[in-house]
Amino acid sequence: MKYFSNRHNRGSNLRPPDLYEYFVDSFWFKTIDLESQKINEPLRGKNKADIVIIGGGFTGLSSAFHLKQQFPDKHIVILEGACCGYGASGRNGGFCVTDIFLDRSKVKENEIEDAVEVSFYGLNQIKHLIAEHGVECDIQENGMLEVALNDQQINSLKDQVERLTYFGLEATFLDEAALQAEVKSPIFKAGIKIPHGATLNPAKLAREMKRVVESMGVEVRERSVVTRVTPGKMNVVDTELGEISAPILVIALNAYAHKLGFFRDRVFPVAVHQIATAPLTQDQWESIGWQNRQGLSDHRPLYSYSIPSVDGRIILGGVDFTYYNNDGLSSGNDKAVTRVIEKDLFEYFPQFEGLKIEHAWSGTTAYSLSRIPSVGVTGDFQNVYFGVGFSNGVPSAQTAGRIIADLMAGKSNIFTNHYIVNNRIPYAGPTVTRGFFGKLYKWKTKTFGW
């Protein structure tokens, strides 16, 4: 797999990649009062480290955590362009599912137990951070509700029950009446109830993980946009104000990786959008039930997912997954898409029509044609580790950190032998055609789809 091309970064003019938005109206950022958070000093001057991690999202932070555990004496530096959690990790829908790596076609019967352990690792690791490191992230471990809006989707729900049952996991099919007892909506036809999985405040988790890795001795440099990477026996990383060299690199950039020349023909950015309503009144909550406060998602190809926040709002996202031409990054806010999502919310719960939407924001996540991420090691000197292609990375980016640390330590175990390790991501086609195929897919699903 061609993982790196410096075509884009050649030359002495190190123009920073065009990455960040001026203002993101994220509800999660508001809960952590991002503007008054301590943002670390940028990297300046010439520096050396044992391991440099580029990207301060869940993949980068989890890599730092696991690497510091395995190699306490190594000098590990995280370079984050904005602040830890500023990318998808701090902006997402807060869903932490446990079945992300349970692909029936890839797991043989005698591998089920191990596959389930790896798949649950992300959530278990977050619970470990909470229990052992005092991380606060408003976790609600109430399981998941998946719903169908029509007969085709009911079939898809049944497939889902079958898949989870194959892996020995509980999933209960709910007919319309049983589903309405969980959550009331005139358009929900059936559902499944899954006891596993959690929802959380992702920005709190990211900022808390920054605190934890710093307490372990990891150096975190924020406001340090990497402008060029020159891989080699000694990798050289340029930032806007400084430079650092290290024998080992970790690329933890997910949807931003292409901007620095990594995985540009395999992984492409897709913008995902979120809204947060004003807090609902007690009567409004009673009108929809949802007393068990699960993560709620539907089975459309362009699905929506929603959670009740701890302060009584509905936070909903998905519906329109936007590809901006030429692998453009999310604009941070996109009014047109926000309206589409609002419409969806009011179709779920028509009695809320007119309810105030207090926040609307978006972020960029990574997709590939297979939707299977890849975590591994590459480069001419086998010293560039990476975790990319996480479209749903809240739990699995945690697992990526564990895999990267185990690979670096030369271990052979259920993590390093997992099918996502050095998974060959399919060619994504020329950049110029991606927008066309994205639009075609949307048109097809809206016209004929489910």
Ligand SMILES: Cc1cc2nc3c(=O)[nH]c(=O)nc-3n(C[C@H](O)[C@H](O)[C@H](O)COP(=O)(O)OP(=O)(O)OC[C@H]3O[C@@H](n4cnc5c(N)ncnc54)[C@H](O)[C@@H]3O)c2cc1C
């Ligand atoms: C709106 C939205 C909703 C989502 N909902 C869910 C969900 O509910 N559940 C789920 O499992 N997943 C969800 N996802 C996906 C999930 O958030 C990501 O898969 C996951 O956070 C990826 O983590 P990461 O650390 O690999 O990448 P990121 O969190 O994107 O981290 C990459 C970091 O690299 C930094 N960076 C980029 N370029 C540079 C550079 N040149 N120099 C230095 N730093 C740089 C960025 O600032 C960023 O902080 C959602 C994503 C979005 C955008």
